[in-house]
Amino acid sequence: MDPAVESTELTINIPDSALARVRSVDGVRSATPLALATADARLPNGRFQSFQLIGVDDATLFGLPPLQDGVSPTVLRTPDAVVVDPGGTDGKLETPISAADQWPYRQPHLDVPTRELAAGDQLLVNDHRVVVRGRGKALPRYPPRPLMYTTLSNASRTLLPERHSLTFVLARAAPSVTPRELAKRIQAQTGLKARSSDDFEADTVNWFLINSEDVGDIASMISIAMLVGFGVTGVMLYMFTTDSLKQYAVLKAMGADSRLLLTMIFVQSGLCALLGTGLGLGMCGIVGQISILEFDFPFRMMWFTPVVGGLMVMLVSILAAAISARPVLKLAPGVVFAGR
Amino acid sequence: MEYAIDAAGSDIAVRCRGLTKTYGAGDASVMALRGIDLDVRCGELLMVVGPSGCGKTTLISVIAGILNQDSGQCEVLGRDLKHMDQRERTRFRGLSIGFVFQLFNLLPALNAVENVSVPLLINGIARKNAEARAEEVLAAVNLGSRLDALPGKLSGGQQQRVAIARALVHEPKLIVCDEPTSNLDHLTGRNMMELLRDIAQSPDRALIVVTHDPRIFEFADRIARMDDGRIVEVVGGNDKEGLQ
Ligand SMILES: Nc1ncnc2c1ncn2[C@@H]1O[C@H](COP(=O)(O)OP(=O)(O)OP(=O)(O)O)[C@@H](O)[C@H]1O
Ligand SMILES: [Mg+2]
Numbered sequence: 001m002d003p004a005v006e007s008t009e010l011t012i013n014i015p016d017s018a019l020a021r022v023r024s025v026d027g028v029r030s031a032t033p034l035a036l037a038t039a040d041a042r043l044p045n046g047r048f049q050s051f052q053l054i055g056v057d058d059a060t061l062f063g064l065p066p067l068q069d070g071v072s073p074t075v076l077r078t079p080d081a082v083v084v085d086p087g088g089t090d091g092k093l094e095t096p097i098s099a100a101d102q103w104p105y106r107q108p109h110l111d112v113p114t115r116e117l118a119a120g121d122q123l124l125v126n127d128h129r130v131v132v133r134g135r136g137k138a139l140p141r142y143p144p145r146p147l148m149y150t151t152l153s154n155a156s157r158t159l160l161p162e163r164h165s166l167t168f169v170l171a172r173a174a175p176s177v178t179p180r181e182l183a184k185r186i187q188a189q190t191g192l193k194a195r196s197s198d199d200f201e202a203d204t205v206n207w208f209l210i211n212s213e214d215v216g217d218i219a220s221m222i223s224i225a226m227l228v229g230f231g232v233t234g235v236m237l238y239m240f241t242t243d244s245l246k247q248y249a250v251l252k253a254m255g256a257d258s259r260l261l262l263t264m265i266f267v268q269s270g271l272c273a274l275l276g277t278g279l280g281l282g283m284c285g286i287v288g289q290i291s292i293l294e295f296d297f298p299f300r301m302m303w304f305t306p307v308v309g310g311l312m313v314m315l316v317s318i319l320a321a322a323i324s325a326r327p328v329l330k331l332a333p334g335v336v337f338a339g340r
Numbered sequence: 341m342e343y344a345i346d347a348a349g350s351d352i353a354v355r356c357r358g359l360t361k362t363y364g365a366g367d368a369s370v371m372a373l374r375g376i377d378l379d380v381r382c383g384e385l386l387m388v389v390g391p392s393g394c395g396k397t398t399l400i401s402v403i404a405g406i407l408n409q410d411s412g413q414c415e416v417l418g419r420d421l422k423h424m425d426q427r428e429r430t431r432f433r434g435l436s437i438g439f440v441f442q443l444f445n446l447l448p449a450l451n452a453v454e455n456v457s458v459p460l461l462i463n464g465i466a467r468k469n470a471e472a473r474a475e476e477v478l479a480a481v482n483l484g485s486r487l488d489a490l491p492g493k494l495s496g497g498q499q500q501r502v503a504i505a506r507a508l509v510h511e512p513k514l515i516v517c518d519e520p521t522s523n524l525d526h527l528t529g530r531n532m533m534e535l536l537r538d539i540a541q542s543p544d545r546a547l548i549v550v551t552h553d554p555r556i557f558e559f560a561d562r563i564a565r566m567d568d569g570r571i572v573e574v575v576g577g578n579d580k581e582g583l584q
Contacts (some may be wrong), residue, residue: 250445253406255434255462257427333406336441337397338516 001168003172003193005206008200011036013164014192021190022169026270027177028186032057035152036167042124043117043287044095046108051148052087052141055124055155055165062170064149065138076151082130084117085147088298093117128158140298142208188324190251192335228314233276234320237269245331253333261328266321277310342479353381353514353546355401358412360569361398372398374569375412382513383543385536385559388550390566396550399566400516403548404437405429418511434462438507438540440517444499450476452502453487459510477505480539497528501535508540517541517549523554533559 002012011046013035018079034054036120042048056063061073065084075081083091094114096102101109121132130150138147150158156165171194173182179196188192195203209215241248248261288299359376362369380386380403388396401407402414405421414421417436424432437458446455452457460470478487481501491499493582500520507515517536521529533556540547549560557563562576 009458246445247447250439250441250447251458251462253404253432253433253439254459255430255432257430260462334397334401335440336406336445337401 001193001195003191005193007204008036009204009207009211013162013167014169015164016166018166018190018192019169021193022171022186025171025182025186025189027174027182029172029174030060031061031169031171032062033152033166034063034168034170035155035165037162037165038156039125039148039159041130041148044102044123045112045114046104046110046122047320048128049092049146051084051125051146053148053150053155053159055150055152056152058151061151065136067134068137069134073132074118076149078133078152079130080128080130080151080153082123083134083149084132085134085138085149086125086140086144087138087147088142088144089146092146093135093163095121125158126160130154130158140296142298143214161223170260226316230319233272233316234323237317237320238327239273240268241265242327244333245327248328249331249333249336252331253336257281258329262325264323265328266318269317270322271320273313274315277306280313281306281309342564351382352379352415353382353417353522354548355415355546356399356403356412357414359399359402360412360438361395361402361407361412361504362410363398372569375401376569376571378571378574379550380514380546382546383541384561385547387550387557387560387563388548389552389557390568392552392574394566395569396566397573398408400518400548400550401404403518404439404514405433411504428471434459435510436513438510438512438515440503440515440520442506442519442522443524445503446499446502446506448491451488451490452483452494452505454574455502456505456509459506463510474505474509477509478502481505481535496524497532499525500524500528500532503545504532504535504540504546511545515545515547518552519551520549521551521553526555529553 005011011155016033019031019033022028035053037055038050038054039053040048040050054063057078058077061076064073064076064083065085067075076083086093093116095117095193096109096112097115098112101112112268117132117135119133123130123132125148127187130148136149141147147268154164159165169192171182171186173179177185180199183194183196186192215300248264251261284305285301288301291297291299350401356376356378359373359378360371361373362371364370364380369390374395375397376395377565378399388399390396391437398407402409402421403416405416408489411423419432421429421432427491447458453471456478457467457470461467465473475487476485478484481504483498483501483505486494486498489498491502494502498521503520505516520536526530536549537559549556562574563570563573
């Protein structure tokens with residue numbers, strides 16, 4: 001890839017010669033080209049939809065996801081063939097049910113009943129006709145967006161001419177070399193940027209963490225949730241403590257020193273924190289697992305989520321305990337006597 | 341009528357001289373104790389009686405080391421409370437003083453045995469030993485069959501017996517009771533006083549019982565009558581019936 005590329009999200013194309021250069025590096029078992037582009041496609045009812053267009057190697061079809069209904073990937077080699085994939089979107093790949101509403105003569109029939117695009121349906125990309133030959137089963141995208149797979153040669157026919165059309169070279173390492181080493185080697189010998197797939201995945205995640213507004217939005221949501229949680233747990237613990245102030249007073253009168261009382265309060269809040277963290281993480285895991293299995297939603301708990309979560313819960317409970325320790329320490333044991 | 345101050349020396353558990361205590365400051369201040377002179381002998385059961393607000397609770401709070409007097413001297417079990425710091429005083433309370441409260445004040449989440457073992461646990465005794473000792477004392481107050489009961493499942497009289505067991509379990513030299521019978525009916529109250537007399541009273545232990553309840557006066561060795569922050573008289577032995 002181009003040295004400036006940091007994620008799958010923002011890419012810039014490289015000369016076609018890059019493929020030959022990568023193939024010449026020692027330790028590369030095979031290398032295939034991959035082209036990314038955006039294309040606005042006209043749907044049969046006249047609506048249009050923006051796609052990420054992915055051109056895969058004509059010979060190997062490397063990069064094409066498995067297709068739904070057991071359709072063979074080789075359908076992509078028929079003329080003008082494309083494979084569409086919702087890429088995490090819902091209801092965007094539709095065509096009118098009635099043939100009379102498809103490609104109407106005078107004006108688009110925008111609001112007629114529709115069904116999902118299926119094999120045989122046609123779309124227009126840059127006024128070129130393409131034929132849907134199957135639907136992909138790719139993992140959902142973030143952010144969600146419909147995908148259109150085609151061969152590189154089809155892509156070069158339908159896309160507007162560009163100086164460069166190649167975006168990535170996908171290299172496979174020979175058994176003798178690890179992907180990461182090979183990446184270093186490619187980088188050194190070609191002047192291109194090369195990353196193992198794991199590293200590039202991590203790069204992309206980091207890029208989103210740094211560049212995506214969503215991350216900031218979510219972070220502020222979580223901070224607000226934490227503040228509220230802090231308020232609520234703090235007040236709850238405080239209430240627990242003041243509710244049983246009399247019992248603390250009894251213990252104090254009977255000779256319990258401040259250290260013992262403090263220990264009691266902190267153990268209580270610590271246990272709450274532990275229970276809460278466990279419940280929260282467990283429930284989060286269960287919901288995540290359900291969303292993976294039932295809704296195909298790409299849920300992942302990264303290592304820092306439980307760590308940061310646990311630390312925050314600990315912080316909140318320590319603060320809450322400290323606040324509720326005050327009335328206990330200031331408590332005059334005299335309140336234990338009758339009437340008051 | 342005897343004098344409040346007892347001349348005999350060594351068998352005195354509590355000795356108060358000129359004790360004063362004022363709550364609050366300025367216009368809102370209340371002088372609860374206005375110079376208390378009082379001796380409590382080892383082995384006796386002293387009742388403190390008097391109208392509401394006369395300072396009875398304040399007095400035993402000072403004696404039990406949970407409230408500081410403003411002036412005067414208060415020597416409890418030979419130690420001057422004024423010269424102890426907070427930590428020492430807390431420790432002293434834990435080791436030497438037993439408490440019985442009007443509202444029992446048992447910990448609702450703990451069963452009878454656990455409640456009774458609390459003073460021992462506070463004094464650093466291992467849980468197993470503490471509970472064994474607690475079971476003994478509960479048996480002595482006739483609650484051997486309700487060891488595992490939570491306070492909420494016990495009658496008022498039973499709760500107060502648990503409270504007595506708790507006050508006794510660490511064998512303190514002084515037990516203070518604030519209106520121990522005022523939440524109990526007559527018979528239960530008498531039973532509870534009998535229990536106190538039979539089990540708690542011993543030659544080396546003093547009991548101070550604050551009460552409003554003339555029906556239990558007969559259990560007292562001496563009765564100190566208070567009014568308006570002072571001890572007005574102390575009657576002993578046979579003169580008790582004359583009070584109220
Ligand atoms: N914490 C306090 N702050 C201010 N005033 C107090 C406080 N505790 C007691 N007092 C006042 O001091 C006086 C003596 O109170 P104390 O509780 O010692 O009386 P008491 O003889 O025990 O009364 P009762 O028979 O009603 O229990 C009362 O006037 C009371 O209002
Ligand atoms: Mg009182």
